[in-house]
Amino acid sequence: MEEEEWNGDLAIGITAAIGVLWWLVWDLFVYIKTNTSDYTMQYYDYTSNTLTEGLPIGWFWGNLNHPTMGWTAATYLTVFFGYFIVSFIELIGWILWLVESEERGTGSWFFNMWASYVGLYGSWILYFLTVLFPILQLAQINGDIFLPGWINGIVQLTVFTLFWLASGLVHLFMVPYLNYEYDNATGGAKAIDCNCERHLADADEAPEINAKNLLTKLSSCSAKLQNKQCGPEIVQHMNEICTVERASLNQVEYNKACADQYTGRCDLPRADGETEWNYIKKCEVRRRVGGGSKAQVPDATDVNEVVKVIEEAEPDTGADW
Numbered sequence: 001m002e003e004e005e006w007n008g009d010l011a012i013g014i015t016a017a018i019g020v021l022w023w024l025v026w027d028l029f030v031y032i033k034t035n036t037s038d039y040t041m042q043y044y045d046y047t048s049n050t051l052t053e054g055l056p057i058g059w060f061w062g063n064l065n066h067p068t069m070g071w072t073a074a075t076y077l078t079v080f081f082g083y084f085i086v087s088f089i090e091l092i093g094w095i096l097w098l099v100e101s102e103e104r105g106t107g108s109w110f111f112n113m114w115a116s117y118v119g120l121y122g123s124w125i126l127y128f129l130t131v132l133f134p135i136l137q138l139a140q141i142n143g144d145i146f147l148p149g150w151i152n153g154i155v156q157l158t159v160f161t162l163f164w165l166a167s168g169l170v171h172l173f174m175v176p177y178l179n180y181e182y183d184n185a186t187g188g189a190k191a192i193d194c195n196c197e198r199h200l201a202d203a204d205e206a207p208e209i210n211a212k213n214l215l216t217k218l219s220s221c222s223a224k225l226q227n228k229q230c231g232p233e234i235v236q237h238m239n240e241i242c243t244v245e246r247a248s249l250n251q252v253e254y255n256k257a258c259a260d261q262y263t264g265r266c267d268l269p270r271a272d273g274e275t276e277w278n279y280i281k282k283c284e285v286r287r288r289v290g291g292g293s294k295a296q297v298p299d300a301t302d303v304n305e306v307v308k309v310i311e312e313a314e315p316d317t318g319a320d321w
Helices: 007-029 056-062 069-101 105-141 150-186 207-226 227-239 251-264 276-289 303-310
Strands: 042-045 052-053
Touching: 007 042, 007 056, 007 105, 007 150, 052 069, 052 303, 069 150, 105 150, 207 227, 207 276, 227 251, 227 276, 251 276
Parallel strands: none
Antiparallel strands: 042 052
């Protein structure tokens, strides 16, 4: 089945995991020397009476006021706290979300809240500082490519700009999906009602009135099922009525087989080039609000055409295909 939807929690969770990896590698352990004369990370070891290479995690705390490398120290400091606040804590929240997949609780609330506010705004504001400070460091060096901090500044500017944009855009586009997922699971304000009323013709009404009522329900149901939050419900229903033998099929293969069986029961014409997922959603509308078990719901809004469909349709037998 051609699934066209996104899972907000998955996208944000993976981004947080990459952010933690960025935090561990580029902040705690990596400094790239400009040349062999770059002694930025070296310190004197009084135990062995030798110069020893240190790590950024131990260097930046005492070098914020360094006359030539202060902005590099500020970059490491900002990454240390910024990525911890945004990505590390968000990753913990995502793990709690996964643990509570069966029943949403406090952990899921925390992940939804943290991603919606700290994750979204922190990605754009805090992470921007990790881009700004390398720029200031490079500006202070003023193009002297042989000075300490030049190569490291270029690398920091590149990797932190990429993640600043990636994390910001992922949160910008995926947080609404995460909010819907959480509200659907908990009955929150943004929950989507995927239920559609079945059309029942009123024998006392004129066919034209029944046709208009059918069109109204068609429109309402179609709008609901286009929402990504109704996708899992549609797939769940297909699997519930699926008679395909699971055997050695994985979940994707099984969903595909059930989808093929499901669409095979649908009597609606499939447009040229129409994706399988769009066709499934159209068939689901037909199943839920169709005028009869064999009725083909027209795409057109011509009342006379709908009247004809209703009059020719067999009585609804309640079949749950």
